[in-house]
Amino acid sequence: MNETSWQTGADGDEMLEFVADRLSPRQWLLASAAYARRLWDVLPDGPLRQAIDFAELALEPLSAKTRNEWLKKIDAALPEAVSAAEAAQREIVRSADPDAATVADPVLARPNQIAPSFPLFQAASRHAANAIEWIGEAVGEAASVVRVLFREANEEMLEEIRPLVEQAAGSRTRANGAANNALRLKHEGDEHADRTAGVKNKRLAEAEALEIVRKVDEGKQRSQDDEFEAEMKRDRAAAKQLARVLREIVGNAFTPPRFEPAWRTDTVTQLAQGIFEERAFERMVILADALLDADCDEEAILRHCRGTEVGVKEPPQHIRGCWVIELALGRYAPLPAPKPAKKPKPKRNPLDDIFDFGPLRDDDDTRLA
Template sequence: MNETSWQTGADGEEMLEFVADRLSPRQWLLASAAYARRLWDALPDGPLRQAIDAAELALAPLSAKERNAWLKKIDAAIPDAVSRAQAAQRAIVKPADPDAATVADPVLSKPNQAAPSFPLFQAASRHAANAIEGIGEAVAEAAAAVRVLFEEPGPEMLESIRPLVEQAAASRTRANTSANNALRLKGEGDEHADRSAGVKNKGRAEAEALEIVRKLEEGKGKSQDDEFEAEMKRERAAAKQLARVLREIVGNAFKPPRFEPAWRTEEVAALAQTIYEERAFERMVALGDALLDADCDEEAILRHCRGTEVGIKEPPQHLRGCWVLELILGRYASLPAPKPGKKPKPKRDPFDDFFDLKSLRGKDPFA
């Protein structure tokens, strides 16, 4: 790891290894909260969202008593949050009749609809029910991720929350896919019922309906190569996300930025505090202008405010804990120097996931 790879690279795992033994408890908490906030849209208004805000706004790690109080509040809020999310999802998929999947006859919305279309309505109903159940699971999993923010801040916090966030996000995606499928199948059923109302060969019409369901549910088959590529893509995206979070919270891990007290004018300080408290990151450009007015000439600071950092194509993902805001608000602390003799962990050989190399030593693994 060198300065260039830190400032422009996408290997978040290597970056984390480089700084893991030097992050403060608050930095671990802020990094973890950045992941929890990815689930913000999956959480209804109320204690679960308030918990993320509380974790981010704490200037020092919460006491054990405060953390326990928040855990109780989160646990008490989960049933209502799940119920509200499911109610909202139910309203979306209501046309697909989510409660009719197990009854003998479909609920038909048009007088001329006929039995051959029943497989489409039944599948629509089943997907609608899955959408409601799935969104409840996603909210419960998101709440489990939020709970992690009230454990002891440290490496284990970030290690625990990342897979929980991915799991909740995947569940939400599946639930929304089921909702889309439900509405699509309901529409297909209405059209098919109109077409088949007067046909004599009801068996053929029913077979057609079943084929429509099969094609939608099976989709395009994926080969093992496709699955492997998709997994690699997810891993690259996760590593890139981690890199962006670490850069946002740590800044330059190799060279602390220069900041002159004279640049902390009343306007600059007030604007930075507002951005931090209200998450008004769209005002970072205005903060850069205010710093220029205060004669700030530190390029790294100005570029971060403008989103024009050298070597980085995407604009920064500003977070509570943004190193520029922390610097202005007097809370920034540069990383301690690396411990003498510290060596990075060797990169994992991907084949280790498939083979136990020790047990296969001297053997042909493909025999």
């Protein structure tokens, strides 16, 4: 790891390894909270969102009592949060009649009548019910993510929260996909019913409906190569996201930025405090102007505020704990110097195992000359 790869690279796991033993508990918490915020849209308004805000705004490590109080709030709020998410999803898929998902046969005016479009409506109902169930699971998993923020802040917190976020995000994606399929199948059913209302061959029309259902259920089929490529893309995206978070919290891990006390004017500190408290990162460009007015000439600071950092293709995704905000508020602490590297263990030659006959015994007939 060198300064260039830190400033412009996308291997977040390598970057984390480089600084892991030097991050403060607050930095671990802020990095973990940044991941929890990826599930913000899954969480309804109330204690679960408030918990993330509270964890981010804390300037000192949370006491065991405070952590326990918030864990109780999270657990108490979960049933209502799940119910609210399920109710909202139910409204989205209401036209697909999710409550009919378990109906095995059509309700017909004449028992011997064939309803060729029924498989489409039945599948729409099934997908609608799944959409409701899976969004409830996503909320429950998201609440588990929030709970992690109220454990002791250290490296294990981030290690635990990252896969939990991916799991909850996956459930959210499944729920949204099921909702889309439900509405699509309902629409297909309506059109199919209109199209086949007067056909004589009901069996053929029903087979057509079943084929539509099969295609929707199976979705786009992917080969093993496609699956491997998709997994690689997810891994690269995860590493890239971690790199962004670390750069946002640490800044330059090799060259701490210069910040003169004279630049910390009332305007600068008020702007920075407002950005931090309100997560109003759109004001970062205004902060850059205020710093310029205070005669700030540190290019790294000004570029970070304006999103024009050299060598970085995408603008920063600011989070609470942004190193510029911390500098402006007098809270930024450069990383401690790296600890001395451990001496690598001598590599063992595999041939040693083959020719290792153990120590000589006193009664061995063979003697070395």
